[in-house]
Amino acid sequence: MNLPVTEQRQAERARELIESAGGLEACSEESGISTSQLQRYTSKSEKDSIPVRVIEALEAVTHGKPNHPVITRHLARRAGYVLVPLPTVAVGEGEWNRYIARLSTEASSLIAGIAEDLADDHDVSSAEAAKRVLAAHRLSVIVAEIEAALQARAQSGAAR
Numbered sequence: 001m002n003l004p005v006t007e008q009r010q011a012e013r014a015r016e017l018i019e020s021a022g023g024l025e026a027c028s029e030e031s032g033i034s035t036s037q038l039q040r041y042t043s044k045s046e047k048d049s050i051p052v053r054v055i056e057a058l059e060a061v062t063h064g065k066p067n068h069p070v071i072t073r074h075l076a077r078r079a080g081y082v083l084v085p086l087p088t089v090a091v092g093e094g095e096w097n098r099y100i101a102r103l104s105t106e107a108s109s110l111i112a113g114i115a116e117d118l119a120d121d122h123d124v125s126s127a128e129a130a131k132r133v134l135a136a137h138r139l140s141v142i143v144a145e146i147e148a149a150l151q152a153r154a155q156s157g158a159a160r
Contacts, residue, residue, distance in 0.1 A: 001045050001046070001047065006078075011043055011044045013070050013074045014042045018038055020070060030061060069083075086144060099142065102142050117132070
């Protein structure tokens with residue numbers, strides 16, 4: 001059976017997740033799903049899709065590995081979102097200034113780079129855009145960290 005390209009990509013992501021989580025045997029123990037069923041989830045020709053409960057269980061054991069969480073990140077991208085981890089530490093004195101400094105530096109750098117790209121022919125080429133993706137991602141991460149810090153402070157009820 002020939003699956004649509006989007007379903008083949010989902011199978012590829014399932015394979016990446018299973019490999020990242022330790023392979024078929026380890027994933028079978030972790031999820032309670034047979035190795036043969038897990039293998040079907042990774043097949044580009046089988047219609048079976050990996051269930052959310054299995055994704056959640058396997059992504060839980062892949063923290064710290066490259067591209068974690070594999071399937072959640074894939075789904076976010078497909079829906080037009082950027083997935084960035086929230087900070088786990090509370091913001092203390094001086095931290096707000098560091099956030100502002102990092103935000104200003106990264107935003108200035110990205111804006112200057114795009115302006116430079118626009119200066120030559122009034123458009124950003126695909127090669128120029130590719131050079132700016134990492135800087136845009138770093139900026140997204142900083143903004144997510146600031147948002148999380150603000151949420152934590154707002155929920156703490158402490159107005160300093």
